Amino acid sequence: MLSAGWLIAAVFVAILLTFWVTLTLTRLDRLHARVDAAQAALDAQLVRRAAALLQLAERPDSGLAPERSRELISTARTALAVRQWQESDRRVVENQVGRAIAGLQQDRPRLPVDAVTELAEAATRVMIARRFFNDAVRDTRTLRARRMPRLLHLAGRRELPLFFDIDDTSLFTESLAPDQRPGSTH
Numbered sequence: 001m002l003s004a005g006w007l008i009a010a011v012f013v014a015i016l017l018t019f020w021v022t023l024t025l026t027r028l029d030r031l032h033a034r035v036d037a038a039q040a041a042l043d044a045q046l047v048r049r050a051a052a053l054l055q056l057a058e059r060p061d062s063g064l065a066p067e068r069s070r071e072l073i074s075t076a077r078t079a080l081a082v083r084q085w086q087e088s089d090r091r092v093v094e095n096q097v098g099r100a101i102a103g104l105q106q107d108r109p110r111l112p113v114d115a116v117t118e119l120a121e122a123a124t125r126v127m128i129a130r131r132f133f134n135d136a137v138r139d140t141r142t143l144r145a146r147r148m149p150r151l152l153h154l155a156g157r158r159e160l161p162l163f164f165d166i167d168d169t170s171l172f173t174e175s176l177a178p179d180q181r182p183g184s185t186h
Contacts, residue, residue, distance in 0.1 A: 021148075021152065021154070024143070024148070024149055024154060025154050027143065028140070028143055028144070028149065028154055028155060031136065031139055031140040031143060032140060032155075032158060032161075034136045034139075034140075035133070035136045035137055035140055035161045037136075038129070038132045038133040038135075038136045038137075039133055039164075041129050041132065041133070042126075042129040042130055042132075042133045042164060044129075045122065045125045045126045045128075045129040046079070046094060046097075046126060046129075047080065048122045048125065048126075049079075049097060049101075049119075049122035049123055049125070049126050050076045050079035050080045050097055051076070051080065051122075052115070052118045052119045052121075052122040053072055053075070053076040053079075053097060053100060053101060053119060054072075054073060054076035054077065054080070055115065055118070056072070056104075056111065056112075056115040056118075056119060057069045057070075057072035057073045057076060058073060059112065059115060061112060062110075062111060062112065062115065063107065063110030063111055063112075064107060064110070064111075068107070071100075072100055075093075075096050075097055075100045076097065076100075078093055078096070079093050079094060079096070079097045082094075087162065087164075091164070091165065091166055094166045095166050095167050098123075098166060098167050098168055099167075101119060101123055104119075123168065126168050127168045130164055130166065130168055133164055134163050134164060134165075136161075137161040137162065137163050137164075138163075140161050141160060141161065144160065
């Protein structure tokens with residue numbers, strides 16, 4: 001026969017275990033929601049960056065050669081249409097957009113200042129949104145990699161989120177004059 005002390009201890013352990021599982025499940029749900037929100041924000045910023053590139057390329061006063069404009073328009077339109085494609089295709093296209101923006105560095109003196117500012121702001125926002133997204137993915141993957149969440153299948157049937165790695169470091173944004181940096185009050 002079990003003593004009352006063992007029974008109380010077993011009930012206490014069961015309550016603690018239930019409490020821990022509930023907290024972990026809630027945290028995991030919040031992390032997945034954070035990944036979803038960060039992904040939506042990243043998608044919006046990628047679209048904004050492609051739209052800024054398209055707007056610059058389509059401007060008659062852009063100062064770009066016609067063949068360069070057509071190339072940039074094609075790259076931007078491909079990036080805007082990439083939503084239906086697989087994630088790996090999206091990375092390739094977004095890297096092309098980043099390289100196209102970096103390639104504008106040599107044409108910069110001829111480009112309209114407002115278009116340069118918009119493009120630089122969009123590129124900077126992509127960098128920030130990608131960092132937030134990858135941080136959310138890292139936190140989610142870390143929690144899901146722990147032994148108990150794996151054994152108890154606390155993530156259910158949700159797919160493991162993947163990092164979104166693109167080359168978003170652009171000389172275009174790094175070399176802005178202080179009065180042209182996004183958020184500058186000069």
